[in-house]
Amino acid sequence: MSTLTQAARPSLLRRWGGLLLWLLLLALLAIYPYTGVTGSALFTATQVFVLVTLASNWNLIGGMTGYVDFGHAVFFGLGAYSMGILVTRVPLAFSPELSFWQALPLAGLVAALFALIIGLPTLRLKGPYFSIAMLGTFVAMREIIRILRPITGGGTGLDLPPVLNRVNEYYFMLGLMGLVVALIWWIRRSEFGYTLIAIREDEIGAEMRGINTTMHKIIAFMIAAFFTGIVGAFWAWQNTYIDPDVVFIEQRTVEMVMMSMLGGLGTVWGPPLGAVVIYFLQDVVWGNLLNFHLMALGILLILLVLFLPEGILGSLGDPSSTSLGRLLRRAGRRQE
Amino acid sequence: MDQFLQALASGLLLGGFYAVMVLGFSIIWGVMGVINLAHGEFRMIGAYAAWALFRAFGLDPFASLVIILPVMFVVGYALQTILLNRVVERPHLMALLVTFGVSISLANLYKVIYSADPRSVPVSYNGSFELFGVTMPIVKTIIFFLALLIMGLLHTFLHHTRLGKSIRAAAQNKDAARIVGIEIHKVYAITAGICIALTAGAGAMLSPTQAIFPFMGPPFTLKAFTITALGGLGRIPGALLGGLLLGVTELMVATYVPGIGTNLGVAVSFVLLVVILIVRPQGLLGGLRPMEVE
Amino acid sequence: MRRTVLLLSVLLTLSLLLAACPAPPVPQEAQPAPAQEEAAGEAMAEEGAMKVIRLGAAVSETGKFAREGKDTRQGYQLWVDWVNDEYGGIKLGDERYKVELIMYDDESDPDTTARLVEKLITEDKVDFLLGPYSSGLTKSASAISEKYNKIMIEGNGASESLFERGFKNLFAVLTPAGNYTQSALEALAAKGAKSVVIAYEDTAFPTSVAEGAQKWAKEYGLEILGVETYPKDVADVSAIMTKFKDLNPDVFVGGGHFNDAVLFTRSAKELNFSPKGMVITVGPSNPKFVAEMGPDANYIIGPTQWERTMAYKDEYFGTAEEYAQRYEAKWGEPPTYQAAESTATALVLQIAIEKAGSLDTDAVRDALHSLDIVTFYGPIKFDETGKNVAKPMGAIQIQDGNILVVAPEAAAVAELIYPMPSWDER
Helix, strand or coil, rough: CCHHHHHHHEEEEEHHHHHHHHHHHHHHCHHHHHHCCCCHHHHHHHHHHHHHHHHHHHHHHHHHHCCCCCCCHHHHHHHHHHHHHHHHHHHCCCCHHHHHHHHHHHHHHHHHHHHHHHHHHEEEEEEHHHHHHHHHHHHHCCCCCCCCHHHHHHHHHHCCCCCCCCHHHHHHHHHHHHHHHHHHHHHHHHHHHHHHHHHHHCCCHHHEEECCCHHHCCCHHCCCCCCCCHHHHHHHHHHHCCCHHCCCCCCHHHHHHHHHHHHCCCCCCCHHHHHHHHHHHHHHHHHHHHHHHHHHHHHHHEEEEEHCHHHHHHHHCCCCCCHHHHHHHHHHHHHH | CHHHHHHHHHHHHHHHHHHHHHHHHHHHHHHHCCCCCCCHHHHHHHHHHHHHHHHHHCCCCCCCHHHHHHHHHHHHHHHHHHHHHHCCCCCCHHHHHHHHHHHHHHHHCCCHHHCCEEEECCCCCEEEEEECCCEEHHHHHHHHHHHHHHHHHHHHHHHHHHHHHHHHHEEEHHHHHHHHCCCCHHHHHHHHHHHHHHHHHHHHHCCCCCCCCCHHHHHHHHHHHHHHHHHHCCCHHHHHHHHHHHHHHHHHHHCCCCCCCHHHHHHHHHHHHHHHHHHHCCCCCCCCCCCCCC | HHHHHHHHHHHHHHHHHHHHCCCCCCHCCCCCCCHHHHHHHHHHHHHCCCCEEEEECCCCCCCCCHHHHHHHHHHHHHHHHHHHCCCCCCCCCCEEEEEEEEECCCCHHHHHHHHHHCCCCCCCCCCCCEEECCHHHHHCCCCCCCCHHCCCCCCCCCCCHHHHHHCCCCCEEECHHHCCHHHHHHHHHHHHCCCEEEEEECCCCHHHHHHHHHHHHCCCEEEEEEEEECCCCCCHHHHHHHHHHCCCCCCCEEEEEHHHHHHHHHHHHHHHCCCCCECCCCCCCCCHHHHHHHHCCEEEEEEEECCCCCCCCCCEEEHHHHHHHHHHHCCCCCCHHHHHHHHHHCCCCHHEEEHCCCHHHHHHHHHHHHHCEEEEEEEECCCCCEEECCCCCCCEEEEEEEEEEEEHHHHCCCCCCCCCCCHHHH
């Protein structure tokens, strides 16, 4: 755990340098809409923020705590449906824009509450059994949403008011992404974060040292669910309609897992990096492969696991740990 | 009463198919601890193979098993040797991701080859016969009895042959098996070969009753989870029990709940999965492997 | 740590640059406000001798709608080549405008659709939009075209809910989902059918079809004995078939997608469920259904948006059959109705532009609303929500392996066979 030892060194620059750079980047991003870009460029950036936020959230439970959640999109879906139901079925406010802000925290809370209910029993499960239980929860929830037609609109779904404003959406997601990444950064350095990593490395040992592992796991799970729910609610608003098959798609969980993996599980900056890389790889490179691009995605995943299992950051931290890392190091040495 | 008998018969036939479909998944998981997320895709490949053989040579899907089983054994053997043996002793997430990668690649490869249009094998004997006032589909009845036969053969193989015994030994205690001179990776490759062949065979058998399309796999992989959780890992009687239980439950719910019955049947099967994992994670019959291995 | 953050910042900045790259260099265009179409059109015209009308569409080339997306693309492209090379460009007053169609692959994904439609409007500065394939993607796309006040005319989103959102810029040439089963049920009732059962996939489009079917069943005096839903990707419908068999209905109406058509036919035969008429919503009108199912496909009835044997014609493509021949000559395969409705979509836009004599959104919208014409695809007349209310849905029946139109009477080429022989009589 190279990052662990690095972070433990109390060098002021090392401790705060990262945050400083991140703030600088945030400021840069904040003026982005005023640099003459079009709505679609803003929308693209917003989509990247969505992915970064989702991947970071997943990383909190899947990477840091080591509970590989294969159904995390269930919280996305619950958030989206909470937004959809609150906006279309409950008279909240006078204008659609206002009702968005009222429904947003509720959507997050619904997701977090569900995380509490489902997490209490499932987080006791070890290894793949947790993954499968969450996958089952995810699919079951999709079918339940379908059946609850009077509330959820069934398979037809719900239409949200088409109030779109790309600039506002951009700033909203930028803010949310900043908040989530900062939170993860803080958690990673806090007592709470160390406990999560202790649970990942040796749960029984942590328990024996008197740590209430259940409580820590549940809290991490709820935080991850809360923000995933918020993102889901935002997505519902931005897409202007939801139905079970656009909201509850396995692909969304897969993206979260892959992005975290590619960047480096359990690191703060890995999942955002992975999200950016995958988004643009998909868009720029594989867009040209047309029919083969999903196949290429599958093959990339296999290669990633075989040759870069610790992700980009993990491999950079300890170059000799993977074959690609060794290759990179050799290339670097030749340059010097 | 008639409706009940009909639902029961349909449920049992569906369950028999579920059982043979899930075997390969359950044994791979039980023996080497790998959850094969590409399971449904191998079933899809089997169905397409049966379809292609039927279209090209007019070969009956059941007869085509003679070709499909050995070919897919080689495919499974190769898959294990090239890919899975590299991750089998690493954290389980690695194997999950590799098989998931295989799943996406295969489904999309088949989409490129065969297009997304559904295919179907129109055998001449796809009608029905009456038995005690219950309508029995001919093809599904054949599948049911063939499934029982396959399970019987496999059981005999695992318990009464040297190779079968080494597979079970590898499942129960990898290190001990190594010490007594069993080549674990080779045993794993043979296991994977058998399981992939079985799965593709199940797909081929089902091809006359369903639409065949490239993305038919994932729903079956999910069902396989439920059945395995119901019956326990890697056990043939468990797979049979789990399959029958799920088949009958789905059909009963679908028959007796008006309007949304079929939806509810599907939902129930996944709720059941979560509940079983929480309440009785070793499955109803217990498994080949201790559940708390990690 | 710092190194990784640096790396991340560099990557993020790079990615933003990438995102901004295709943006036009004109700074005053920066605000995503409704752009003036004429400005873009004229700017383009200076380059060549002929003025240009830019059209855009996001249509699936990959993903779950790849197959239908291909038909849609070919349908659009056929019109583009025809209008430029044969027709000589769209007539606007005395001038002829060349058509430039920009098509992107939306990967059958709503996020990508939204992004590409936004890109078409704000970066490619298209004058008008053509629709994607499927109701869901049309929903995503139309919200954006509405926001930028761009007309989107589509031929592949039939779900009724598309037209219940109060959009004023969305037009659809196809018969909406609610009317899919109308002709079939009318013809069956006329032949003496008295009762009906309905099974449908619980997603947007089949739900609209099924709700319509219930409405029309009541209208034509058919008693509804049972209604069942099933989830997407269902693998077994034995329970539905068993229940329906006990109800002993005259007519079965079912369906969602092509796969379900195969499943329903197989299950009906396996369980010896023989209604007097079987209507399956999607699948039967596709020649591939007959090819895959063999003789079991016979007597099955299906709705169809369009068939080449229909008696419609116009002054542009001639008769439906002539259109089909043109399509086959160009693409080497017979046109599906998805292809025909895509061509019709573009053709209707052309007619409206010519009628309006302008590229102005409001003028073209008014022209679209005032249209009352017949094309090779069928009659076109939009109501205030943008639905085509003039075109009846056709119904086909598979007879001896041939797909023959049996309703409505005006378009029929064969007599409806009712009741169909039961499975053991064949």
